[in-house]
Amino acid sequence: MATKYRISEIAEKTGVTSDAIRYYERLGVLPRPARTAGGLRTYGDGLLPRVRFIQQAQAMGLTLKDVKELVANEGRSGQQRCRRVRDLLKSRLADVDARLKEMHAFRRTLRIHLQDCEHALEQEQPVCPVMSELGASRQ
Template structure:
């Protein structure tokens, strides 16, 4: 199957298929006498797997490692399970960070709603986001 046919069958562009080939996700296919790529039918299955794995949040490097295991004759499912657990743990950490950021932003939004813009001093830069260092610096300039 030529690259255009594979692109139509997989829902990917020919450019993406070439990229996946260069990235080691799709084996280089044999060429026709005219020099065209001639992909075997299983290329569709492999491309569908790459798309699904990407939509699950796996990186191309992780997907390449899964495919390498499969290509070497090993069942990659234990490796996939480990990658999924690692990805979930990373998402949980990121969610905790985002919740903390949301809390901080809500505090700043409340402060912004009650702050008079004319109360900003040169030292504060912006009193909505005044830092503890600003307070420390005021003490230094008063004593110095």
């Protein structure tokens, strides 16, 4: 006979909050659970790997919308699913590359501001050049 879990037990076993599990259900990322006569949710063993999959997918940068799409494709062939996963990962990789480019540009700006501050301190200037550039009053 299959083991039945309450939502708190699923939360404890996966490290995901009960609220998150309910949210995943509302989004359709997790299936609606069976309920006891008293209305309590009950889950089978199959939910544990599904919740762990959601955690891993999010750690890889996939959104819950992406995960929902992957879950919706469960009936498709392995090749079809693999193509969709590949496409999602390519898209996320492009997002990461774009963010890295932005971060590198910001890093260069920070280095320039740091050099400006170092120079101002060495010269004992009364005004911080970075704050002046930002339009702030004397700081």
